[in-house]
Amino acid sequence: MGRSRSRHSRYAPGAVPRREQRAAGKCPACGKDSYTSKKLAKQDARRLFPGDTMRVYPCPGSRYWHMTSADAQRAAGIRARLADRGGAG
């Protein structure tokens, strides 16, 4: 008889406290958004580019992580192959 359902649904889904700092700022080596861990980079990649296949990689010039789109990586690979073939004319 005294069933009271308390719902704590006042918290808006998707609301992220601004204080939470995800990115570590700009990378000192290449100026990209940098993350202190692979996990953080992946999380932000999913948030910023939902539906896109993003991959994260460790920065060669610093100890941070960056994100890039898999498509861009593939395109770069294809262009590299084309450039390799174009030498002999």
Ligand SMILES: [Zn+2]
């Ligand atoms: Zn970097």
